[in-house]
Protein backbone atom coordinates (compact mmCIF):
# COMPACT_ATOMS: atom_id res chain seq x y z
CA UNK A 1 0.00 0.00 0.00
CA UNK A 2 2.75 2.38 1.01
CA UNK A 3 4.77 1.60 -2.12
CA UNK A 4 1.68 2.21 -4.32
CA UNK A 5 1.32 5.64 -2.74
CA UNK A 6 5.00 6.43 -3.38
CA UNK A 7 4.52 5.21 -6.95
CA UNK A 8 1.64 7.62 -7.46
CA UNK A 9 3.65 10.49 -6.00
CA UNK A 10 6.58 9.71 -8.28
CA UNK A 11 4.30 9.57 -11.34
CA UNK A 12 2.87 12.96 -10.35
CA UNK A 13 6.32 14.48 -9.91
CA UNK A 14 7.55 13.13 -13.23
CA UNK A 15 4.42 14.52 -14.96
CA UNK A 16 5.03 17.93 -13.41
CA UNK A 17 8.62 17.95 -14.62
CA UNK A 18 7.54 16.88 -18.13
CA UNK A 19 4.82 19.56 -18.29
CA UNK A 20 7.35 22.16 -17.14
CA UNK A 21 9.85 21.08 -19.80
CA UNK A 22 7.15 21.18 -22.47
CA UNK A 23 6.32 24.77 -21.64
CA UNK A 24 9.87 26.00 -21.60
CA UNK A 25 10.64 24.40 -24.97
CA UNK A 26 7.67 26.28 -26.48
CA UNK A 27 9.08 29.57 -25.23
CA UNK A 28 11.10 30.82 -28.18
CA UNK A 29 13.04 33.51 -26.33
CA UNK A 30 16.25 31.71 -27.37
CA UNK A 31 15.78 33.18 -30.88
CA UNK A 32 16.73 36.51 -29.41
CA UNK A 33 18.48 36.35 -26.06
CA UNK A 34 18.24 40.13 -25.58
CA UNK A 35 14.44 40.15 -25.70
CA UNK A 36 12.49 37.84 -23.48
CA UNK A 37 9.47 36.45 -25.28
CA UNK A 38 7.05 37.07 -22.43
CA UNK A 39 3.40 38.04 -22.75
CA UNK A 40 4.24 41.60 -21.66
CA UNK A 41 7.07 41.91 -24.22
CA UNK A 42 4.92 40.54 -27.03
CA UNK A 43 2.19 43.06 -26.32
CA UNK A 44 4.63 45.96 -25.90
CA UNK A 45 6.30 45.18 -29.24
CA UNK A 46 2.93 44.98 -30.99
CA UNK A 47 1.68 48.22 -29.41
CA UNK A 48 4.91 50.07 -30.26
CA UNK A 49 5.30 48.94 -33.88
CA UNK A 50 1.99 47.68 -35.24
CA UNK A 51 -1.05 48.95 -33.33
CA UNK A 52 -1.08 52.43 -34.94
CA UNK A 53 -2.17 50.83 -38.23
CA UNK A 54 -3.59 47.40 -37.36
CA UNK A 55 -5.42 48.57 -34.20
CA UNK A 56 -4.70 47.89 -30.52
CA UNK A 57 -6.86 44.76 -30.64
CA UNK A 58 -5.88 43.76 -34.17
CA UNK A 59 -9.20 44.80 -35.69
CA UNK A 60 -7.56 46.67 -38.55
CA UNK A 61 -7.14 50.30 -39.53
CA UNK A 62 -10.84 50.75 -40.34
CA UNK A 63 -12.57 48.26 -38.01
CA UNK A 64 -16.09 49.13 -39.22
CA UNK A 65 -15.24 48.12 -42.79
CA UNK A 66 -11.77 46.54 -42.75
CA UNK A 67 -11.63 45.68 -46.45
CA UNK A 68 -13.56 48.67 -47.78
CA UNK A 69 -12.12 51.66 -49.67
CA UNK A 70 -11.53 54.89 -47.76
CA UNK A 71 -11.89 58.46 -49.12
CA UNK A 72 -8.61 57.94 -51.06
CA UNK A 73 -9.97 54.74 -52.65
CA UNK A 74 -7.46 52.66 -50.73
CA UNK A 75 -7.88 49.65 -48.40
CA UNK A 76 -6.32 50.12 -44.95
CA UNK A 77 -4.17 47.85 -42.78
CA UNK A 78 -6.08 44.55 -42.42
CA UNK A 79 -7.22 42.97 -39.14
CA UNK A 80 -4.97 40.33 -37.53
CA UNK A 81 -7.65 38.86 -35.27
CA UNK A 82 -9.86 35.85 -36.04
CA UNK A 83 -11.86 37.87 -38.61
CA UNK A 84 -8.69 38.60 -40.63
CA UNK A 85 -6.63 36.70 -43.15
CA UNK A 86 -3.29 36.67 -41.30
CA UNK A 87 -3.79 33.18 -39.88
CA UNK A 88 -3.90 31.75 -43.44
CA UNK A 89 -0.17 32.44 -43.80
CA UNK A 90 2.53 30.17 -42.33
CA UNK A 91 5.02 31.77 -39.92
CA UNK A 92 7.80 31.96 -42.51
CA UNK A 93 5.59 33.94 -44.92
CA UNK A 94 4.42 36.29 -42.15
CA UNK A 95 8.01 36.92 -41.04
CA UNK A 96 8.92 37.78 -44.65
CA UNK A 97 5.99 40.21 -45.06
CA UNK A 98 6.95 41.92 -41.80
CA UNK A 99 10.67 42.07 -42.64
CA UNK A 100 10.23 43.27 -46.24
CA UNK A 101 6.92 45.15 -46.10
CA UNK A 102 4.44 45.00 -48.95
CA UNK A 103 3.12 47.43 -51.50
CA UNK A 104 0.38 46.77 -54.00
CA UNK A 105 -2.12 48.89 -55.95
CA UNK A 106 -5.30 49.86 -54.13
CA UNK A 107 -3.92 49.15 -50.65
CA UNK A 108 -1.93 51.33 -48.26
CA UNK A 109 1.67 50.12 -48.05
CA UNK A 110 2.92 47.91 -45.23
CA UNK A 111 6.30 49.27 -44.02
CA UNK A 112 9.36 47.00 -43.81
CA UNK A 113 10.61 46.14 -40.31
CA UNK A 114 13.71 44.17 -41.29
CA UNK A 115 16.05 46.82 -39.91
CA UNK A 116 13.92 47.63 -36.83
CA UNK A 117 12.99 44.22 -35.41
CA UNK A 118 14.99 41.03 -34.95
CA UNK A 119 13.50 37.72 -36.05
CA UNK A 120 12.97 36.88 -32.36
CA UNK A 121 10.98 40.07 -31.87
CA UNK A 122 8.88 39.36 -34.98
CA UNK A 123 8.14 35.84 -33.72
CA UNK A 124 7.20 37.32 -30.34
CA UNK A 125 4.74 39.67 -32.10
CA UNK A 126 3.31 36.71 -34.04
CA UNK A 127 2.78 34.89 -30.73
CA UNK A 128 0.76 37.91 -29.63
CA UNK A 129 -1.36 37.96 -32.82
CA UNK A 130 -2.09 34.25 -32.26
CA UNK A 131 -3.82 35.02 -28.95
CA UNK A 132 -6.64 36.57 -31.06
CA UNK A 133 -7.20 33.44 -33.18
CA UNK A 134 -9.62 30.61 -32.49
CA UNK A 135 -8.07 27.32 -31.31
CA UNK A 136 -8.91 25.85 -34.76
CA UNK A 137 -7.12 28.71 -36.53
CA UNK A 138 -4.09 28.29 -34.26
CA UNK A 139 -3.89 24.58 -35.09
CA UNK A 140 -4.43 25.09 -38.83
CA UNK A 141 -1.76 27.81 -39.00
CA UNK A 142 0.72 25.78 -36.92
CA UNK A 143 0.21 22.82 -39.27
CA UNK A 144 0.77 25.04 -42.33
CA UNK A 145 3.88 26.52 -40.70
CA UNK A 146 5.32 23.07 -39.97
CA UNK A 147 4.70 21.90 -43.54
CA UNK A 148 6.09 25.10 -45.06
CA UNK A 149 9.42 25.16 -43.21
CA UNK A 150 9.98 21.97 -41.22
CA UNK A 151 13.26 23.26 -39.78
CA UNK A 152 11.76 26.41 -38.19
CA UNK A 153 10.09 25.75 -34.81
Ligand code: HEC
Nearest residue numbers: 049050053076077078085086102103104107108109110111
Ligand atom coordinates in the same frame (compact mmCIF):
# COMPACT_ATOMS: atom_id res chain seq x y z
C1 HEC B 1 1.98 52.34 -41.42
C2 HEC B 1 0.94 51.33 -41.19
C3 HEC B 1 1.37 49.93 -40.81
C4 HEC B 1 2.17 49.54 -39.76
C5 HEC B 1 2.88 50.42 -38.73
C6 HEC B 1 2.20 48.09 -39.80
N1 HEC B 1 1.46 47.62 -40.85
FE1 HEC B 1 1.17 45.68 -41.35
N2 HEC B 1 0.12 46.24 -42.99
C7 HEC B 1 -0.23 47.53 -43.29
C8 HEC B 1 -0.99 47.54 -44.52
C9 HEC B 1 -1.58 48.78 -45.20
C10 HEC B 1 -1.06 46.21 -44.95
C11 HEC B 1 -1.71 45.66 -46.23
C12 HEC B 1 -0.62 45.63 -47.29
C13 HEC B 1 -0.98 44.82 -48.50
O1 HEC B 1 -1.79 43.91 -48.41
O2 HEC B 1 -0.41 45.09 -49.56
C14 HEC B 1 -0.37 45.41 -43.95
C15 HEC B 1 -0.25 44.04 -44.01
C16 HEC B 1 0.31 43.26 -43.02
C17 HEC B 1 0.35 41.82 -43.05
C18 HEC B 1 -0.22 40.89 -44.13
C19 HEC B 1 -1.57 40.38 -43.66
C20 HEC B 1 -2.22 39.43 -44.63
O3 HEC B 1 -3.23 38.81 -44.26
O4 HEC B 1 -1.76 39.27 -45.76
C21 HEC B 1 0.96 41.43 -41.88
C22 HEC B 1 1.24 40.02 -41.42
C23 HEC B 1 1.29 42.64 -41.15
N3 HEC B 1 0.88 43.73 -41.88
C24 HEC B 1 1.89 42.66 -39.92
C25 HEC B 1 2.33 43.81 -39.29
C26 HEC B 1 3.08 43.81 -38.05
C27 HEC B 1 3.44 42.57 -37.25
C28 HEC B 1 3.38 45.10 -37.77
C29 HEC B 1 4.23 45.62 -36.63
C30 HEC B 1 5.57 45.09 -36.57
C31 HEC B 1 2.80 45.92 -38.83
N4 HEC B 1 2.17 45.09 -39.72
C32 HEC B 1 2.87 47.30 -38.87
C33 HEC B 1 0.09 48.67 -42.58
C34 HEC B 1 0.92 48.71 -41.48
